[in-house]
Amino acid sequence: MSREEMARRGWDALDVLLVTGDAYVDHPSFGTAMLGRWLEANGYRVGIVAQPRWDTPSEVLELGRPKLFAGVTAGALDSMLAHYTAFRKKRSDDAYTPGGRAGARPNRATIVYTNLVRQAFPGLPVVIGGIEASLRRATHYDFWTDKVRRSILLDSKADLLIYGMAERAIIETARRLEATSGDEIHAEALWGIPGTAFAASSLSRACEAPDGPPDTDVVVLPSHEAIAADPKELMTATLAIERQVRQAAQWAVQANGARQVVFTPPARPLDTAELDALYALPFTRRAHPSYTEPIPAADMIQFSITSHRGCAAGCTFCSIAMHQGRRLRSRSAESLEREVLTLTRHPDWAGSISDVGGPTANMWGARCRANPEACQREDCLWPDICAHFEMDEAAQV
Ligand code: SF4
Structure with missing residues (x-):
């Protein structure tokens, strides 16, 4: 700038x-x-x-x-x-x-x-x-x-x-x-x-x-x-x-x-309405115009969409849960659809979206039906999938 x-x-x-x-x-x-x-x-x-x-x-x-x-x-x-x-x-x-x-x-x-x-x-x-x-x-x-x-x-x-x-x-x-x-x-x-x-x-x-x-x-x-x-x-x-x-x-x-x-205790994650508002901000999806050479990371993600944040797993080799937390938060389907439409109108649009997802596996829409603040488990998915872990795969389709 x-x-x-x-x-x-x-x-x-x-x-x-x-x-x-x-x-x-x-x-x-x-x-x-x-x-x-x-x-x-x-x-x-x-x-x-x-x-x-x-x-x-x-x-x-x-x-x-x-x-x-x-x-x-x-x-x-x-x-x-x-x-x-x-x-x-x-x-x-x-x-x-x-x-x-x-x-x-x-x-x-x-x-x-x-x-x-x-x-x-x-x-x-x-x-x-x-x-x-x-x-x-x-x-x-x-x-x-x-x-x-x-x-x-x-x-x-x-x-x-x-x-x-x-x-x-x-x-x-x-x-x-x-x-x-x-x-x-x-x-x-x-x-x-x-x-x-x-x-x-x-x-x-x-x-x-x-x-x-x-x-x-x-x-x-x-x-x-x-x-x-x-x-x-x-x-x-x-x-x-x-x-x-x-x-x-x-x-x-x-x-x-x-x-x-x-x-201090972790910040409360943004809820669905807040995530929808955040991702609706007017990003140009381009590098600053002063650059004359391509930026490899920017090219790769120009037409990707973030659908959710957090990861329910507690894999010991991974730091995502330490950063984004274990509480999953997802954008609404309507917000994702609006972003797809915005992408199709982008001057660089070439006809495909590279990926839709979050920081790890696709956990869009998943949630804990219990009280995660009282949870003693280190992982929602291992050694077995917790009975309180809810995921609507039909909605994903
Ligand atoms: S109760 Fe189950 S679904 Fe909820 S946070 Fe704990 S392990 Fe995850």
Whole structure:
């Protein structure tokens, strides 16, 4: 996005600046585009800086200081996965970059971009999110260095980390900062938003805050130091976080030296009407016109449709449930039909839809007939399909 584009919209300043490690593709499969459109639909002026240089803040400065905050994401992939293969060899390409070229984003992009924003706009609140921040929100095993790393919230020194799907949390963040606009912003203003993590000096300090956790019933995860000393503690922490995501009701906390990383309960997933509204936003389904080379990931998904979110399975090798959650949420059939019609009118339409689906298997329309908050199972589908798991395959046809 450029200053000229802001001027064309009659904007003299932005409310929110989003910085991403992917090229800018205005498509609902790209989280930054999705959140940009969602914020805009909720009344905020949003600018996107895609794949900025990281040796100087000059490109981050281009759109000016935003009024509320900057949101930072590494992009659709963890930046280390984007750069290295499972054999730790450097990749020669990057599907999220024009021309498919590798090297357009830094390693550990969330941390690097956060520092860049800090240099460009001292004192501006920085919120991190996306898959890299979400899956590194607590102490975790870093395959690339074969070491246990602490929460990316502490390494980046961001003010807030949004985990999972960010629509509710990002709007609440904007509203809270809007309410404090003009006043000195205290980090506590962002504490307590569902689906986020924040750092506090102590758990009791966090509990005293107006939107802090209850002083009982907080899941205490093994500390960073305990996990570093005994890797088995990582499994204890991971299972507790998975339970927190699954039951979606509890707070959790993890000590790291003198700091506590506090995790609020997951945000309530968007319901069918909200998903329908989100996917009806006016995405152009094209890369930004400034690009002169094709973006492989954009070509592949240009005519794909997202029908639902979440996955009911609890496969241990997969992180989808940790990010999107186990509660399935589906768009209405009417909304999907409207999107098909929109696609057929697109100037690039070539006559076929590449796929209709969600993050994993086709679970469109499936739901839990019981109370998932009280559920103790780690998987709706294994070792047998839960009697409360309902799926209408006739409707899918
Ligand atoms: S009760 Fe059954 S369907 Fe519902 S969340 Fe638990 S395992 Fe899944």
